[in-house]
Amino acid sequence: MSNSDWPLWEVFIRSKQGLNHKHVGSLRAPDATLALENARDVYTRRSEGISIWVVESAHIHATDIDQADAFFEPSDTKIYRHPTFYEVPDGVKHM
């Protein structure tokens, strides 16, 4: 028996109050409790976090990298969603 039977967990850390949890890496552990403890020991040895999420990698669904161009095309073609698209006279303030 080896620890390759253990599921892979993705680790997300909130570095301080007011910020998002951010993906920092992964590890293997037999369950969520041990995954959290291991994540504390390897990813927050220098006070890098105040909160940890662990998610089994198998539960993450991702967009298909090969379809990325088509998938994100609707937003790439709508430059009018950005403020720089609009012309405003030089003298206008607070806009």
Added chain:
Amino acid sequence: MTQAEHERHFNDKIAKEIKIEPNDWMPDEYRQTLIRQISQHAHSEVVGMLPEGNWITRAPNLRRKAVLLAKVQDEAGHGLYLYSATETLGADREQTIDDLHTGKAKYSSIFNYPALTWADIGAIGWLVDGAAIMNQVALCRTSYGPYARAMVKICKEESFHQRQGYESLMKLCNGTPQQKAMAQDALNRFWWPALMMFGPNDAESTHSEQSIAWKIKRFTNDELRQSFVDATVPQAEILGLTIPDENLKWNEERGHYDFSEINWDEFWQVVKGNGPCNKERLAARIKAKEEGLWVREAANAFAKKRAMKKSA
């Protein structure tokens, strides 16, 4: 996309300094090169704990003991970040570890030298971690995303490793003549193996050229070795120690230090498994895996019990 289109797209990203991520298409050889390099790197972090771990119980005081313990614990973490990076490439973690244990995979040959005295622990921090940092800072810009991110985190943690070693040697150098002699002796034994850490000369390095083209490596072995020598010589002067190389001399024209040729026979002997501690190191890793089995089994049993309680 056709194979040729994939390849063009990949090369384009490399040229534009866009990182390659786990699910992106990549040439098979790029993947294999990364798996080999990153797993070797991971093994080095893990085997690297052995010479220093051996001194934790014998550290001269509580401060040094706490520091050494923290450093060795960091190295375990570095091993984990790197094994995780190999997994993103589809490598099986247990298989990579077994490849180390059967001798199929290599690790940095520096760890096949013994740490004989307390001064060696200072020299390892200063020179071995120093050389590793030189290499790892360059790898923060490597083209594979997960490897680059692991390196950024590792580099942040490494800087204290080198400083604590240097500080410890400083103490010895300002101590009794015997203590200073011990520091000099450690430098004498670790200087050349530290220079060997950068690998063979560029002309002899089999994977170098392709790795540079793929931006896996950003500098050649000889470039990194030269930067290390240039950075370290003035540090030795401040310690009042002499680097064991009579040809070491500042070259005004090149703007670098000249130094002697490395004893490559020794290097290849150690790589081939005939260094002073190769057998001991592998035996210790195998023993750790075997004797740790009950811990992994207990963790499984405990997880099962906890799950049962939850569902009850």
